Amino acid sequence: MEFMEIVKTRRSIRKYLDKDVSDEAVNQVLASVQWSPSWANTQCWEIVVVRDPAMKKKLQASLPPKGNPAFKAMVTAPVVLLVCGKKQTSGYYKRDAATKFGDWIMFDLGIATQSICLTAHSMGLGTVVVGLFDHDKAGEAAGVPDGIELVAMIPMGYPEKSGSPPSRKSIEEFRHDDRF
Amino acid sequence: MEFMEIVKTRRSIRKYLDKDVSDEAVNQVLASVQWSPSWANTQCWEIVVVRDPAMKKKLQASLPPKGNPAFKAMVTAPVVLLVCGKKQTSGYYKRDAATKFGDWIMFDLGIATQSICLTAHSMGLGTVVVGLFDHDKAGEAAGVPDGIELVAMIPMGYPEKSGSPPSRKSIEEFRHDDRF
Numbered sequence: 079m080e081f082m083e084i085v086k087t088r089r090s091i092r093k094y095l096d097k098d099v100s101d102e103a104v105n106q107v108l109a110s111v112q113w114s115p116s117w118a119n120t121q122c123w124e125i126v127v128v129r130d131p132a133m134k135k136k137l138q139a140s141l142p143p144k145g146n147p148a149f150k151a152m153v154t155a156p157v158v159l160l161v162c163g164k165k166q167t168s169g170y171y172k173r174d175a176a177t178k179f180g181d182w183i184m185f186d187l188g189i190a191t192q193s194i195c196l197t198a199h200s201m202g203l204g205t206v207v208v209g210l211f212d213h214d215k216a217g218e219a220a221g222v223p224d225g226i227e228l229v230a231m232i233p234m235g236y237p238e239k240s241g242s243p244p245s246r247k248s249i250e251e252f253r254h255d256d257r258f
Numbered sequence: 259m260e261f262m263e264i265v266k267t268r269r270s271i272r273k274y275l276d277k278d279v280s281d282e283a284v285n286q287v288l289a290s291v292q293w294s295p296s297w298a299n300t301q302c303w304e305i306v307v308v309r310d311p312a313m314k315k316k317l318q319a320s321l322p323p324k325g326n327p328a329f330k331a332m333v334t335a336p337v338v339l340l341v342c343g344k345k346q347t348s349g350y351y352k353r354d355a356a357t358k359f360g361d362w363i364m365f366d367l368g369i370a371t372q373s374i375c376l377t378a379h380s381m382g383l384g385t386v387v388v389g390l391f392d393h394d395k396a397g398e399a400a401g402v403p404d405g406i407e408l409v410a411m412i413p414m415g416y417p418e419k420s421g422s423p424p425s426r427k428s429i430e431e432f433r434h435d436d437r438f
Binding site: 079081082084085086088090105106108109110111112113114115117119121123124125126127128129130133160162169176177178179182184185186187188189190191192193195196197200207209210211213214220221222223226229230243244245246247248249252253254255256257258 | 259261262264265266268270285286288289290291292293294295297299301303304305306307308309310313340342349351356357358359362364365366367368369370371372373375376377380387389390391393394400401402403406409410423424425426427428429432433434435436437438
């Protein structure tokens, strides 16, 4: 696929084929995190690769049981990636926040998340980004230590089918020229 | 280029050829924002495309004059993209923050930023993400209204040359299996 086709055809995928994802494929996805840019190259990311069904079940329990379309995907996906980051590194200069936004961990993990989503899609893998869950409960289940935040969980597997895209704003709606 | 080659060879570019970036090229980069995933498809992004030299100069004045390697790039790049977002949409359910992280604006703008960086690179364009500046001063210069945050500025142009990559952690350093 052409690069822009990969960007434009990536969808949230919540149903997967009964087909494993090789460790080589997982590492290729992680290589896209490794090569992502980050604040002053701080690389605050830490990724947990979950294949254990019991762990997936525990993590699923941190989602609201109703209203989250990714609830089932947490246990049916062959792999769930936990996107974590070290606090107070990105956005910091020595021990102080360098901007009014404080910790840039969310920004850098957003960058890493898009690397994961696009790279997975380029390999024929589907992903869905899960952000709505009890982060402390999930972090405790996965043994995430103090000083590290678990921010997003990404079920990943070969898509059963691809969906139609949700509607998007036109470029004109969010583009401004020279000033807002 | 292969997709992974685009991911692995993208560098921060701070010196540009004296060559304009067409409006068509800018819109192709913005299409990658348009197709980025976001919290519940909220698409909180707003992008200002700055070509006006006087505006670049004003924005540059919000950077610390020393120690920021992107200082010159703010005025020498043919285009500077201002990555802005609407507050209290991403991460919110109705009027309340849905997680302990509050506003996910930084996460979604991180996603959009990586879309910009990778798409630009796939088109032969160089970018550098600038996060260290006085955000209120820059926002005021660009006329960013209340309720919108200017988070990052991205000078963009055809690279004079590409640099060597800063060192990266190995995958083993940030990969964990089944639990942290």
